[in-house]
Amino acid sequence: MVKGIVIQFRRGRKHYTPRHFLIEVEGVDSREKAAKFVGNVVTWSSPAKKIISGKVASPHGNKGLLRCIFEIGLPGQSIGTEVVVGDAEVKVTKKVKSEEKN
Numbered sequence: 001m002v003k004g005i006v007i008q009f010r011r012g013r014k015h016y017t018p019r020h021f022l023i024e025v026e027g028v029d030s031r032e033k034a035a036k037f038v039g040n041v042v043t044w045s046s047p048a049k050k051i052i053s054g055k056v057a058s059p060h061g062n063k064g065l066l067r068c069i070f071e072i073g074l075p076g077q078s079i080g081t082e083v084v085v086g087d088a089e090v091k092v093t094k095k096v097k098s099e100e101k102n
Helices: 033-034 088-101
Strands: 002-011 014-024 041-045 051-060 065-070 082-086
Touching: 002 065, 014 051, 014 082, 014 088, 033 051
Parallel strands: none
Antiparallel strands: 002 014, 002 082, 014 065, 041 051, 041 082, 051 065
């Protein structure tokens, strides 16, 4: 699990994509390092403890940013806040364990 920061919406000159965000991860400074995170799960938690998750779709640019697609769009206040990037397998095992308890 690695921590990152929400940098910005994915945007063009005249519009933005509300579910796509650019994430900067600690220690990642090249496109090759960022490509290793593709497919991982990204989670953001609000101050009210609401959790929104998504996944890393691709690297963005040559300086190591990640393009992440979330289930629902994050609020504008999320820019500059922290996210957690983890393996996709971790989320699946948590769901399986919670289903076994029921």
